[in-house]
Amino acid sequence: MTVIFSKKCEYGMQAILYLAAREKGNLVSSDEISKVLKIPREFISKILQSLRESGLIISNKGKSGGFGLAKDPSRIKLIDVVAAIDGLDIFDSCVLGFPECSPTHPCPVHETWGTLRTQAYDMLNSETVDKLKDKTLNKISSL
């Protein structure tokens, strides 16, 4: 069950958090990511490929190959993953499903939802993934 983002996007965020938490110079195989995060191997593999195309991560083929962040974790935020996979449309979209959000024709929950949308965006945009390392490791340890 998904709350806001697609499974692809959820898994993508988890993987980025893991790559950031695992620091080190060497790369992480999709197999390891799959096992640690309990995500189907072939599925996370495809997601990692698409994040690579988006330039968020890099990869090497061959023995001792794998995936790694494309830049320093202090320069990556969770919102970057959302932008790359699901896109940012939901942060302009209507929680009641009305086709568009116009201030002159606000829906019944206009003000409240507008604020919540912004807060959700800020939540993913305010901290870089390096800051989330400890919590990530703690969370992963319980999977």
Added chain:
Amino acid sequence: MTVIFSKKCEYGMQAILYLAAREKGNLVSSDEISKVLKIPREFISKILQSLRESGLIISNKGKSGGFGLAKDPSRIKLIDVVAAIDGLDIFDSCVLGFPECSPTHPCPVHETWGTLRTQAYDMLNSETVDKLKDKTLNKISSL
């Protein structure tokens, strides 16, 4: 594109808002609801059937039949529709897709998301649909 709730749930909320906003007395046909809200006729029809099974609305077959609220709009909230269609699980669920939310193993956005979840719930639980009548009519006029 949906933000949090399924299309069924979004359409269901819209339909309940419309039934509440439309004057009482006579019933509203699924055809009218479909046209006003621009929802596929057969689809909203099915959704209305399920809301009827849930006891939120009533219906009459035959000529001059249709759907109406099962109780006074001052006793119905949007959260009732969510509970009937999508269920309330999302309000306990993880925005990053981790399998469970435990305070001892909080995810990297634990506090923020916990607060947002609660606010989203409150948004749908705080006002009864009769209070939303004016805004509903205004919104619908722009569809």
Added chain:
DNA sequence: TTATAATCGGATTATTTTATCCGATAAAAA
């Protein structure tokens, strides 16, 4: 050089969600 271990990438399958079709049924009006 050869065996091994990893990603790549295109095709395919499975599942869930969204939407539609249509015959049966019921009630009101003609």
Added chain:
DNA sequence: TTTTTATCGGATAAAATAATCCGATTATAA
């Protein structure tokens, strides 16, 4: 009583999302 206009409800279709398969490619290490 007959016709008209609704919902009911079960089956099905279409679309989107989630997951998998597998051969090809590439890099490392023995």
